[in-house]
Amino acid sequence: xxxxxxxxxxxxxxxxxxxxxxxxxxxxxxxxxxxxxxxxxxxxxxxxxxxxxxxxxxxxxxxxxxxxxxxxxxxxxxxxxxxxxxxxxxxxxxxxxxxxxxxxxxxxxxxxxxxxxxxxxxxxxxxxxxxxxxxxxxxxxxxxxxxxxxx
Numbered sequence: 143x144x145x146x147x148x149x150x151x152x153x154x155x156x157x158x159x160x161x162x163x164x165x166x167x168x169x170x171x172x173x174x175x176x177x178x179x180x181x182x183x184x185x186x187x188x189x190x191x192x193x194x195x196x197x198x199x200x201x202x203x204x205x206x207x208x209x210x211x212x213x214x215x216x217x218x219x220x221x222x223x224x225x226x227x228x229x230x231x232x233x234x235x236x237x238x239x240x241x242x243x244x245x246x247x248x249x250x251x252x253x254x255x256x257x258x259x260x261x262x263x264x265x266x267x268x269x270x271x272x273x274x275x276x277x278x279x280x281x282x283x284x285x286x287x288x289x290x291x292x293x
Contacts, residue, residue: 144169145189147261150179150209151226152197156249160192160226163254167262176200176208183212188221190244190261190268195227195234202229203237210242222264226257244268 147168151157157172164170171186173179176199183191191213195205206225213221222244225235235246244264247257 145262145265146171146186148173148179148182148186148188148191150174150176150191150193150197152194156194159254160257164192164258164261167258174198176205179209180212183209183221184215188213189265191221191223192226192257192261193223195225196229203234203241206238206243207241220268222261222268224257224260224264226252 145168147164147170149157149160149164149170149172151160151172152174157174161170161172168189171182171188173182174197176197179191179193191209193206193209195202197205200208206223210223213223223242224245224247225238225243226247226249228249238246244267245260247260
C-alpha cells in the first residue's frame with residue numbers, strides 16, 4: 143500500500159530535490175503556498191505532511207498551526223506534520239513540538255534520506271497512537287471522553 147505525502151515548499155529547487163527523494167517511498171503531492179496546501183488537505187487524505195515554515199503567504203508558527211488545523215479536520219484520523227525548515231531555531235522547534243509537530247528537521251543539517259525515514263516514523267507513531275486509543279476506547283469507554291487522541 144502506497145503512502146500519500148503532501149510537501150509544502152515554495153522553493154522550486156528544494157521541491158524538485160525533495161520530491162525526487164520521496165517518490166522512492168511515497169506518492170507525493172506538492173503545494174507552493176499555505177492556501178494551496180489547505181486546498182489540497184481539504185480535497186485529499188494524506189498519511190503525512192512535510193512543511194516548510196516560510197512560504198510566500200505565511201511564515202513561522204502560524205504556518206504550522208494552519209496546516210495542523212486543516213489536517214486535524216480528518217478526525218478521527220490524525221495526520222502527522224513534519225516541519226522541514228531553514229528558520230527553525232531551538233526555541234521555535236520547542237514551540238512546534240508543544241503545538242503537536244511530529245518532528246522538526248533543519249534544512250541545513252538533514253540528509254535527504256533522513257526525511258523519508260522521519261516521515262515513515264511519524265506515520266507509524268501516529269498509527270500506533272490511534273490503535274492504542276481505539277483499543278482503550280473500546281475497553282474503557284470513559285477513556286474516549288477523557289483523552290484527545292492524536293499524533
